[in-house]
Amino acid sequence: MNALEITDLSKEFKGKRNQRVLALDRLSMTLNRGEVFGFLGPNGAGKSTTIKCLMGLIRPTGGDASILGSKIGTVESRRNVGYLPENPSFYDYLTAEEYLMFVGKMFELDNHLLLQRVEDTLKLLELWDARKRPMRGYSKGMIQRVGLAQVMVHDPELYILDEPMSGLDPIGRALVKEIILELRGRGKTVFFSTHITDDVEKVCDRVGIILRGELKSVERLDTILKEGVVGYHIHIKKGGAGNEIMLSSRDGLPKVMAEVASCGDEITLIEPIRKNLEDFFLDIVKNSKPDRDT
Numbered sequence: 001m002n003a004l005e006i007t008d009l010s011k012e013f014k015g016k017r018n019q020r021v022l023a024l025d026r027l028s029m030t031l032n033r034g035e036v037f038g039f040l041g042p043n044g045a046g047k048s049t050t051i052k053c054l055m056g057l058i059r060p061t062g063g064d065a066s067i068l069g070s071k072i073g074t075v076e077s078r079r080n081v082g083y084l085p086e087n088p089s090f091y092d093y094l095t096a097e098e099y100l101m102f103v104g105k106m107f108e109l110d111n112h113l114l115l116q117r118v119e120d121t122l123k124l125l126e127l128w129d130a131r132k133r134p135m136r137g138y139s140k141g142m143i144q145r146v147g148l149a150q151v152m153v154h155d156p157e158l159y160i161l162d163e164p165m166s167g168l169d170p171i172g173r174a175l176v177k178e179i180i181l182e183l184r185g186r187g188k189t190v191f192f193s194t195h196i197t198d199d200v201e202k203v204c205d206r207v208g209i210i211l212r213g214e215l216k217s218v219e220r221l222d223t224i225l226k227e228g229v230v231g232y233h234i235h236i237k238k239g240g241a242g243n244e245i246m247l248s249s250r251d252g253l254p255k256v257m258a259e260v261a262s263c264g265d266e267i268t269l270i271e272p273i274r275k276n277l278e279d280f281f282l283d284i285v286k287n288s289k290p291d292r293d294t
């Protein structure tokens with residue numbers, strides 16, 4: 001059973017003056033269990049709309065999807081999912097500890113297990129010292145970490161995170177990436193949206209690129225990076241001196257190596273020159289003509 005199965009999912013909104021906005025256009029994809037999937041797209045691309053449809057917060061106008069085998073919109077489909085909304089807001093008169101207890105009870109955790117999970121989660125998210133303070137006094141970064149804590153407290157199989165790194169400082173971002181990797185290490189599945197390529201490059205197995213409601217590409221990250229090799233820097237020892245040549249294509253390497261060898265010189269290092277995920281993403285954006293405002 002896949003973690004997610006999405007088939008032709010579409011969502012049309014009625015915008016200003018009854019203008020129709022096709023926020024999602026027949027999106028289809030599957031998410032394997034145990035993988036970390038980065039859902040990458042610029043502002044207004046349709047990431048939150050997709051996630052809200054999956055979580056049953058809005059109804060798709062076309063297509064369908066299932067989560068861990070259960071149809072979206074059902075209680076069953078949400079039971080084993082941790083969901084972080086894009087801009088989480090909480091009952092701010094509660095403390096983080098009280099709030100996590102409340103969430104755990106909603107997921108019907110037994111009391112003993114719940115107390116342990118709340119403690120572990122607060123410590124993991126570095127909220128332990130603040131656990132008795134009402135959340136209204138928390139910083140933005142702390143609120144975002146409470147958001148992640150409430151996602152994790154019932155230890156679900158699947159994590160659906162809408163921009164989990166947004167609003168965090170570099171330390172907070174590093175912590176979230178560490179947590180995502182730790183979840184993957186425990187065989188969990190993570191689907192998270194972002195518009196920052198670097199976030200994806202650090203933690204994802206696969207990346208999907210969404211643009212103006214259309215899924216433009218789904219690819220393994222290692223394939224993108226491997227196929228992104230556009231040339232090489234070749235370091236050569238010539239007599240006593242060092243020399244460097246740049247080869248700006250992937251193809252000519254054997255020929256250059258043979259030529260260097262025939263001159264009796266020695267290759268000391270070959271460094272691939274590669275496009276990174278950001279270049280790949282920008283190429284897709286450039287090659288896709290805008291057909292409507294977002």
Ligand SMILES: Nc1ncnc2c1ncn2[C@@H]1O[C@H](COP(=O)(O)OP(=O)(O)OP(=O)(O)O)[C@@H](O)[C@H]1O
Pocket residue numbers: 013014015021022023041042043044045046047048049050086195293294
């Ligand atoms: N309730 C709504 N009514 C009308 N249009 C909407 C509504 N919600 C979203 N849209 C439109 O749908 C499109 C996709 O929006 P969505 O919020 O899914 O994008 P996003 O990729 O999550 O962007 P961001 O990174 O800015 O959050 C945008 O054009 C947006 O203006």
